Amino acid sequence: MPDAMQASALSVTLRTVNDAANWVSAVAFEQGVPREYELRKHTYSELKARGLGAQAAQHVIKKTRDAYTTLKANLRAGNLGKPGAKRRVKAESKPVRFRPQAAQPYDDRCLSWQYDAGTVSIWTMAGRLKNVRFACSPDALKMLRDHRKGECDLIERDGMFLLIATCEIPEAPVNEDPAGFVGVDLGITNIATTSTGYRAAGRGLNRHRKRQLDLREKLQAKGTKSAKRLLKKRARKERRHAANINHIIAKTIVTTAERTGHAIAVEDLTGIRDRVRLRKNQRTSLHSWSFHQLGQYIEYKAKRAGVPLVYVDPAYTSQQCSQCGHTDRKNRVDQATFACRSCGTVMHADDNASHNVARKGEAVWTAGRESRVPATPQVAQTEEATRQPAAPYLQARSFRTGSS
Template sequence: MRLVVQVKLLPTPEQAAALETTLHAANRAANLVARTAFEQRCFRNFDLRKHTYEQVRASFGLAAQAAQHVIKKVCDTYRTLHANLAAGNLGKPGSKRRVQAESKPIVFRPLAAHPYDDRCLSWQYQARTVSIWTTAGRLRGIAFTGSADQLALLAAQRKGESDLVWRDGMWFLHATVELPEKPVTAPDGFLGVDLGIANIATTCDGIRHSGKGLNAVRHRNRELRRRLQAKATKSAKRLLKRRRRKEARFAANVNHVIAKQIVTEAERTGRGIALEDLGGIRDRVRLRKPQRVTLHSWSFHQLGGFIAYKAARAGVAVIFVDPAYTSQECSACGHVDKANRPDQATFSCTSCGFAEHADVNAAGVVSSRGEIGWAVSHAA
């Protein structure tokens, strides 16, 4: 399996200036290639290279390998765009968002990330430095740092390309590492997980990970953004810029903690993990305006991704099930009825009388569906 390790670069002012100049040149070249690809309707790497390679090298001072990576980056970006269009992620044909995406070439930010391979970037793990190609020549001895786990993983398992990233005045390298696949252990049952907003995750064992703290942080940040945007002074704009990723980092950390606890419990008890497949829920659900902000800030996809990759590293089976009517179905007898939910937190089956917290009951339904899905997909 592949993971991405982030390390922070510690360049001198001169080195940072050279890196910045390189990103500007690479992204200007990428914009030229993207326009050519759009006008020529040419999106294959080999074909696009014929149209743009010489011009990219001559006009932007890029080395051969850097020019190749610019063209490949453009092709990969168009491939992602076309995949999103085909999947309907940018709206239905004729919608405003889809028309905007289809009617103009892709544009890269001046400091957008740029990929490097082992010909352009070499690592000195013991010295904790890198040597990297720039338009000003090869820069050697750029220091980097990271957590002990990240550095150990990087030294032992790094393979493939690394991306040079500038973010909020800091420089990072995102390196790809390949870990050997751990065999999935045959599960002895499934730990069902119900994902929600009031409770971020609830397991069929009755453990609830409350979303109260996260929702309070989001509400506080939303009100602070509103006040700062209304104030619109230079200092307010500086504060907005400084805080813009703080909430996302906080939410990601909460999701990491929850995912680790769920995977650890499943591994300890020899069970797999059953999750709801909530893809497309934002398009399916219709809510009143005050609820839309809450739904659209709900990072269920990120939590599901964290659980999936942590489970893969631990050899724990993961299965995604249909979420339809999990909140109305009884985990004891299977009876489905809207009346089973007298209020948001309570489940009381009108058929067999079973009563439980609504989220715990839903997690039990997810667990049962996970067992059935696994049995069907792994039938001899």
């Protein structure tokens, strides 16, 4: 919460360091993107001559090199298309660019926090600014005081200045003997349905996305600079709205599991957008479905609460009867109705799938736990033992929270 003078200094600082980062990026591109130490030889002196402090210059070089590392990883993963694709060629053919308000890292030499006073002292191109006020919730302030560690990022967004701090919070001991599993079925119509009866309907979020889609179409048709600026603003608002809903859903699921002593089983939907084939009017809903973000929120909240979490294969969870185990495509009558052709069980389709996910989660947990069979005592081999081969011993792989 800087005053007018402090805001001006922070704004000038961000623009200066990002202009310098663009110059470093051009040098790196010309030199074939050398390692950070080699890149420092080509750029450090010039950055100092531009008025950047020693630490600021180091951070500019490091964030530029990190940007090329990220680009290389995206190319290797195919996130920018196959070799020869227009988007990929465009990314490879020019240096990485930084926005004027892009994030600038600050370490403890450039930024210090005064928690009791609610202020920070921060380096700028105009010198060290002291007593710059900041605001956050009481819980966030306690987290900053107890767990802040490492660098912070300063960014400017819509005229506001934000400090993004990293907090390393120790994980709670994992409950090694859960009373059962809470199966979580993920979807678009119902964002999440659990085997305990909780259902997070997606009607409100889907309506919100539809309104934003209609507004985007109008703004894109207009095509003015102000329309494009408003498009970016509305996109950020939609992301925040979806993230807030996912936080609420994840907190509800983890809190229920923690209170009842259960573990959580979640569907692993990695690659689902590449596997499914939908009509054109359904693709927007699929590609705006934030199931991965919800899974991440459930994972980190479960780690903080000490709740075990496993990912399971979602195959046939919507076609298999949770009561008798009969699997048939015809069991799924429609989006909301499940009717088993074998035993006659009728229930909500998402409820049935969540019970199947819970059952699979228990199987994954049992297979992944460390074996508790006591070690075989060392005894002298008898003639009978020598003649008969010993039964093979299978060591189950150890379980890690957040992986199957």
